[in-house]
Amino acid sequence: MLDEVSVVAGSGQNDELRHQLQMKLDSIEARLYRETEALSTEVGGGDFLDVAQGLERQEQEQLIASRLMKQARHLRVALARLDIGEYGVCSECGTRIPPKRLLAVPDAATCVACQDRLEHNTRSRQEAQMNRELSGRGVLR
Numbered sequence: 001m002l003d004e005v006s007v008v009a010g011s012g013q014n015d016e017l018r019h020q021l022q023m024k025l026d027s028i029e030a031r032l033y034r035e036t037e038a039l040s041t042e043v044g045g046g047d048f049l050d051v052a053q054g055l056e057r058q059e060q061e062q063l064i065a066s067r068l069m070k071q072a073r074h075l076r077v078a079l080a081r082l083d084i085g086e087y088g089v090c091s092e093c094g095t096r097i098p099p100k101r102l103l104a105v106p107d108a109a110t111c112v113a114c115q116d117r118l119e120h121n122t123r124s125r126q127e128a129q130m131n132r133e134l135s136g137r138g139v140l141r
Helices: 004-009 011-037 048-083 099-104 112-136
Strands: none
Touching: 011 048
């Protein structure tokens, strides 16, 4: 886990920070490899419940793999931002990301305020899209 000294210290600690981020990435990639190797390819025969449980297990395995890939992608971005000197700086507003946020979310690219705004905008767009779809079907009038 990242410690507060490495996050706050700045460029003198970049090698240690890079090492910690890379270790986390390596761990996730190893787990992803194990998860994908163990993916159930057969649903199996048997009765309806056996097939349903097999399908549920496949969906859970795929969800885990998807989340691991997303985490790995975010860590790669964090490492790239570290390499170009942008790690710890909000990609939206340019302010420093608080060390406590980086401790909690080492791959954070935005400050809390900007992340909240981005999530709110995403939710608003999703709600608007859903309303358009429901209106088009005659559900909302």
